[in-house]
Amino acid sequence: MWRLKTVRHKSSVSLKDVEELRERRREHEKVLRQARRDRQLVSKRLLLNEEEQEGELMQTNSAPLSQDQIRQMVHNVQHGGEEKATHLAVLRKALRDPQTHLIFTKLENSMYVLVGQLSGHNAQCQLEAARCLHELSNSPHPGVGQSCLSATPYLLTYLSSPSAKLTELCLYTLGNLWPENTIVKEKLLVQGIVPALANCIQVQRCNLAVIEAVGFTLSQLLQDKDTPDTVILAVMNSGLLPHLISLLAPDPAFGIGAAVECAWCLHYIVSRTADISTLLTDGLLLQCSNLLITLGGAVAKGCTDDGVELLIWPLLRCMGNMLASGVCEAAGCSAGVEDVRLLAALCVFSQTYLTSHCALSRESLWVLNNLTAGSPVFGSAVLSLNIVPVLLQLLAFSNGINTMVLRILGNVAHNGPGYCVQLMRAGLLPVLCTTLKMANLDTVTLSLEVLHLLTASSPQATEEFIRLDGIPLLEAIQYNNEEEQRLRASYIIDHYLRAH
CATH class of the missing domain: 1.20.1050 (Glutathione S-transferase Yfyf (Class Pi); Chain A, domain 2)
Known part of the structure; x- marks a missing residue:
């Protein structure tokens, strides 16, 4: 929805030429909008376990684990008794290696065992199982995320959990899973991911770490080019908007993270509504x-x-x-x-x-x-x-800086002769003499537009431009290869400069 409001001007160019110019601008603006949308790509985030020591976080095995080793880990989790949480922590560390993801998901009953611990009554096992799923959701391998679908009903349910750590993990995991493929997206929408996010943002409003995670997950949904209408409609009907808007306020202690995520969510909504x-x-x-x-x-x-x-x-x-x-x-x-x-x-x-x-x-x-x-x-x-x-x-x-400035100056000049006189007194005309010499076509065209507004509105501007040897600049433009510029330069000379 990138749009440039343009300065208005009068000229001797025909209506047909004006319409063609407008059409070119509309196409240019369309390209800009599309380019900016395409650059907002979905991404994945890995939430580190802050309870671990820094050394453990960086620890990796010297060689990839074998299928038998992973199978043994799954077996230990399933039959570990009181040590299940410990065995889940070992499995989670193994899942930091992306090569292990494919081995784990292809093992029979591996996801069944993991989801069983996630859905159980042991809070520590729930948290460790959620961490394992979070590692899998961050996988670079296609298909790994889809294998986690059996866990998504529980991940969504735990968005109402009293445990902020578990809720935050579930949010980032769901946000990572969303871009996996169409099947995952459709499943999450049917399971009610948008209402779950709306409820979470109300319940956890005071926990800005969780709110930031809600913002991340929601932004994954909103910037998706495959299901924009479905998601936008669901969000608009969910009651999320007032909460997102009210959260546009950095917290002195927590920082700007939650506000940033909410602001991006609102941008995606605005640009597609x-x-x-x-x-x-x-x-x-x-x-x-x-x-x-x-x-x-x-x-x-x-x-x-x-x-x-x-x-x-x-x-x-x-x-x-x-x-x-x-x-x-x-x-x-x-x-x-x-x-x-x-x-x-x-x-x-x-x-x-x-x-x-x-x-x-x-x-x-x-x-x-x-x-x-x-x-x-x-x-x-x-x-x-x-x-x-x-x-x-x-x-x-x-890089588009000077052209945007020229549009702004043209907007000001369009308000009338008094504005043009003040722009001239601020030193605009000598600078225009410089921009008219630039190689960029848009810069020269916009400079001519602004000059036209000044000379048409203020005899003082005309006299000043002549004094600055501006006529030779316009005469040089009359001989370049850009027809629109030739017409504009000729019109200014014929109607405003030669009379003096």
Whole structure:
């Protein structure tokens, strides 16, 4: 749902040419949306057993275990009496080796024995059996996850367990199993994984480690390209949304993990939901705005070492996509977001992460673009908060940074002559003379759009551009190979520059 609100302009280009341009932009935006969706791939996580010593965690056998050794381990678990938990712990350590996964799942009754311990009444055996299943769920071998299907009813049941450790294990195991194949997905949906997650997030609300695990598992479901409609509908009807939105708040003691996972879940919902009115009503846009303002203040003070960008990223996507939706446009560009400090926060992100996370910087500018498109309020704020000099500095950077900045400046200029005069006084015209010389076609085209808005609205801008020897720049563009640019340059010269 990556969408760029574009500046509006007048020109002598025919309606047919304009429509072709719009169609090219729509196709370009479609490619961007698809690329971003494709990069959100399902992943697996291995939850380490914190009760073990660090040395044990790294311990591996010098040689893979044989089938007879694994069979003996299963036998020990089945007939171990009071030592079953100990034998399960030995089996779990053996299952850290991916080569053991296939041997174990192919052994007769191996899963039956494991599920038997999971479903029993011994709490320690339940926990160790869940750890064994968790190791299997993290397997790189296709088919291993499907062999765990006999355990999924119990894994789902234990999401209501009073044991937070067991619940957390079950959540990460279910999240790992989901991408296994279509059979696993269909089975989990039928068994009620979404209602189970909704119940878990309510019961375990105070345990942020469990909430983070809920977020991970839910995000696995929501970003799945095979069953988006089914999952989204189930989530929307489950009562999960208000809980996810309310959890967009980092905990000073626990950190940002739970908030990050919930933010990604909400991003996947927003990007795949045509009607976001429910999300607006539940306050998602306002919550994202308030949190981004808070994070902007923290980043401005130098707080960038705690992975704060991991939370900023999904918040930006949520907000940008909501602002680009038809529902938000109908309600006004800001759709209830009125705090202009958000613009300052977005500028802080765009500057701070320019070199370390260039895409995040571009994402911040995208949200700023969507806020200012069609909004005199935010257009005025860009000027009053003295953001224009910051944006002008960013015009020197490529990778989509300068093109997004030009869109923002065009949005501001579109508000009228007064805005254009202030942009000119902030030093926009000399910088435009530089961007008009750049090799990137989009940069030159957008520079011409902004220049057109300035010269059409302000005689002062026209005089200043001529004084800066801008006419030769446009004349050079008239002889390049890009027809759209030739037409724009010719129109500006003929209608605004030659009269002077």
